[in-house]
Amino acid sequence: MVKEMTEDIRLVVLDMAGTTVADGGLVEQAFAVAAGELGVEPGSADHTRKLDHVRATMGESKISVFRHLFGEESLARRANAAFEKAYGELVDGGRLAPIAGAREAIEELRAGGRTVVLTTGFARVTQDAILDALGWQGLVPLTLCPADAGGRGRPYPDMVLEAFLRTKAAEGVQQVAVVGDTSYDMLSGVRAGAGVVAGVLTGAHGDEVLRAAGAGHVLGSVAELPALFDGPTGDDPLAGDDPLPGDERFPGDERFPGDNPLPGDNRLPGADPRPGAGR
Numbered sequence: 001m002v003k004e005m006t007e008d009i010r011l012v013v014l015d016m017a018g019t020t021v022a023d024g025g026l027v028e029q030a031f032a033v034a035a036g037e038l039g040v041e042p043g044s045a046d047h048t049r050k051l052d053h054v055r056a057t058m059g060e061s062k063i064s065v066f067r068h069l070f071g072e073e074s075l076a077r078r079a080n081a082a083f084e085k086a087y088g089e090l091v092d093g094g095r096l097a098p099i100a101g102a103r104e105a106i107e108e109l110r111a112g113g114r115t116v117v118l119t120t121g122f123a124r125v126t127q128d129a130i131l132d133a134l135g136w137q138g139l140v141p142l143t144l145c146p147a148d149a150g151g152r153g154r155p156y157p158d159m160v161l162e163a164f165l166r167t168k169a170a171e172g173v174q175q176v177a178v179v180g181d182t183s184y185d186m187l188s189g190v191r192a193g194a195g196v197v198a199g200v201l202t203g204a205h206g207d208e209v210l211r212a213a214g215a216g217h218v219l220g221s222v223a224e225l226p227a228l229f230d231g232p233t234g235d236d237p238l239a240g241d242d243p244l245p246g247d248e249r250f251p252g253d254e255r256f257p258g259d260n261p262l263p264g265d266n267r268l269p270g271a272d273p274r275p276g277a278g279r
Helices: 002-007 026-037 045-056 062-070 073-092 102-111 124-134 158-167 183-192 207-212 222-228
Strands: 011-015 115-119 142-144 176-180 196-200 217-219
Touching: 011 158, 026 045, 026 073, 045 062, 062 073, 073 124, 102 115, 102 222, 115 158, 142 158, 158 176, 158 183, 176 183, 183 196, 183 207, 196 207, 196 222, 207 217, 217 222
Parallel strands: 011 115, 011 176, 115 142, 176 196, 196 217
Antiparallel strands: none
């Protein structure tokens, strides 16, 4: 039964940082810059509390994280802008690398007839900087950030469903696999109704937390993913294509990069990952 479900997967939605990309703690370094921008003293109790929240919400849209931390919308936007700028500079400085075997796994999945989409909780400008740094532009036919799916990031299912609708690679959500390193990745897959929800142990959260959030499979790394989907499915409908026209932002997204347009934290009830999940 499990074998049949994994063999029938047509669309694979992969997270980036911690799943396919090793960023070596750049999120925390960029957060320190953003917190300093808003006057949070390094080493203070406030800094520790905020950093703990950042660690616990890895995978969530960053603007939503900053809304929770700073409350006021203008402060959240200042923090988010400072974070994205700092993270981008770290990326440009050569501070990240692909997870071992990630590119090969993506290429193998596509060669087997599956469509692969890369997703992130970062803004588009940061996602593009990561893709450029790794030489991954064009590796997959579609990449998505929260703004591309109407503004809501994980743990909402929006990016998974957007990938399903844009690629038309699967006949139903049961033919979709969602793969990531955080509880929020797992929750987004479960809420999208994905046929396979798989965690990897190369990022924020461990086996217990990933399974508690809905992972049906936990792999050592994304390099093990092709073996989970044994056997080809036919031609990838997007293999060799240029990136989809829908890969651009929605009108107005430049004003709200990676943003949830609603005020407040707006996370779904029960979305908080379990204690001890931070990296």
